[in-house]
Amino acid sequence: MASFNIATGIRRFFDLLGIKESSQIERELPFAAIMFTVMAASGVTLYEGWKKMRSIHLLPTIQKEAKDVVRQVEVLGYDTLTVMYKKADETKSRQYRDFLAGYVSAVKSGGNLVSFLNSKLRSIFEARKAAATRSIEKLGTLVEIYSVMLIVTLCIYLLFVVVYSTSFALEIGAALHGSCTRHAEG
Secondary structure (H helix, E strand, O other): OOOOOHHHHHHHHHHHHOOOHHHHHHHHHHHHHHHHHHHHHOOOOHHHHHHHHOOOOOOHHHHHHHHHHHHHHHOOOOOHHHHHHHHHHHOOOHHHHHHHHHHHHHHHHOOOHHHHHHHHHHHHHHHHHHHHHHHHHHHHHHHHHHHHHHHHHHHHHHHHHHHHHHHHHHHHHHHHHHHHHHHHHO
């Protein structure tokens, strides 16, 4: 009996919908940013953080990115910051690019990494909140349009029913009137 893997099922669902990898990265980025923030606050090194991200199966795109980062560090001998900078240049996702480039800048400049990650996390969630609000407003507009169309359709249906029942009643009345007139004459 085949088992259902949630991560694989979600990935296949989004593949069927034609959703691009950049939007998948943007969908998973807030959760990855939370994990990187917690790891940075706990004193976990950047490279060790990427190694830990390889085992997160619920974030398949980030997991793939983490495997690639670790592979480039271990096999090709690049340092983690160089790999992250290259990934920032290659990605199509603006949010992911900003996250990686900002992370590299914070580490290279010696800035407070946890503070950067917290502010980046806040901005990511604010952007998602704004996008969700826009989607809800669009959905509300569609529901209003559907309701109006439903009411108009119902009114047109009732109009046809009234017109046809009235004309049918007139025909029956005319027919009855005609038959009554014939019975009265005869």
